[in-house]
Amino acid sequence: MSYEAGATDIGAPSEGVAIGAWRITPRVRFIFAALAAIVAFDALHEIFGVAGSGYSNLIDSYFYDAAATGAGLLMLVRGLGDPTDRGWVLLSLGTFSWVIGDILVDLNIGIGTDVDVSDIFWLAWYPLAAGGLMMLVRSRFTDFDFARWIDGIALALVVATPAVALSLQPAVDESRTVSLLGHIVDIAYPAGDILLLGATIGVIALTGWRPGRAWYLLTLGLSIWVVADALYSVQKVKETYVAGMYDYLWPLGLLVVAYAAWQPRVDHKTPEVYGWKAVLLPIACQIFALGTQVWGLLATLGESERIMTIAVLTVVIVQLYVSRPRRVARAEAAPHPLLESGAAPTAGPDQGAIPRA
Secondary structure, three states, X not given: OEEOOOHHHHOOOOOOXXXXXXXXXXXHHHHHHHHHHHHHHHHHHHHHOOOOHHHHHHHHHHHHHHHHHHHHHHHHHHHHHOHHHOHHHHHHHHHHHHHHHHHHHHOOOOOOOOOOOHHHHHHHHHHHHXXXXXXXXXXXXXXXXXXXXXXXXXXXXXXXXXXXXXXXXXXXXXXXXOOHHHHHHHHHHHHHHHHHHHHHHHHHHHOOOOOOHHHHHHHHHHHHHHHHHHHHHHHHHHOOOOOOXXXXXXXXXXXXXXXXXXXXXXXXXXXXXXXXHHHHHHHHHHHHHHHHHHHHHHOOOOHHHHHHHHHHHHHHHHHHHHOOOOOOOOOOOOOOHHHHHOOOOOOOOOOOOOOXX
């Protein structure tokens, strides 16, 4: 089920090397198509009311869980099939944990005032997914460029700032009316989404912004989760949330992540960056931070957005320090080969004879 492919066969960067690439067999392709059809039908039902409200419980609950479980199984098979890609196993375990939380809610088990038992299983997704991403990065990078990694952190913070404005800050405001434990849980969901998405974008920075198809799909899948959780957080604050409006986004995001798992693996050597590419991101981050402060003059900003802006500027300062030009020590002149051998070189017309020792 595996084959060797050149980097150009899979849209990978020229610095990447495709190894152990997995071909999606017709059977696996059929499974993906079936799961995609389930998610598409769920989306049509929630958006346009296809099949009517009489089947809402069946479609929104069982179809949802079936699609998410199938995505987790595809990740598990991929991770167990390649010992160098065990990170997908952790991502699959996080998916199964999320499905268990959904099943508990469907069965009305462990429902509390501020925190439910299902929150334990839902929150378990984040450390398991983070651990899986770390394992995938360690297995794919042959070296590590600290300056490029800082670029990734800066970009993660830039991406996180609007996400904070949309999801984290409303969750903070809403959670002040609940218990301390409820406060922690409310913050954990949007914060976990922001960190996971920022981590994947940071990895893209490490590849010189050419990571290959798998990392693009992985970032897309996690972005769908951020959108779903952001919508949920904002509507929960406004008390306008209605179940079954966009629940299809969560299994859709998992399915995209599973599809990323079955893309050919590419090992990366962090490329050196010169010229404008080396300073473009720090400049963009400073412009973004400046724009955030200008926005603050026109509208009220929450504390979290200001904290994120300070963090962006701090990381940019560190990045500029790490990547600063350094004076290269002058190499000592190598001894003349003829002098090393004890022979005298022939004197030229403008060169005096070198006396023998």
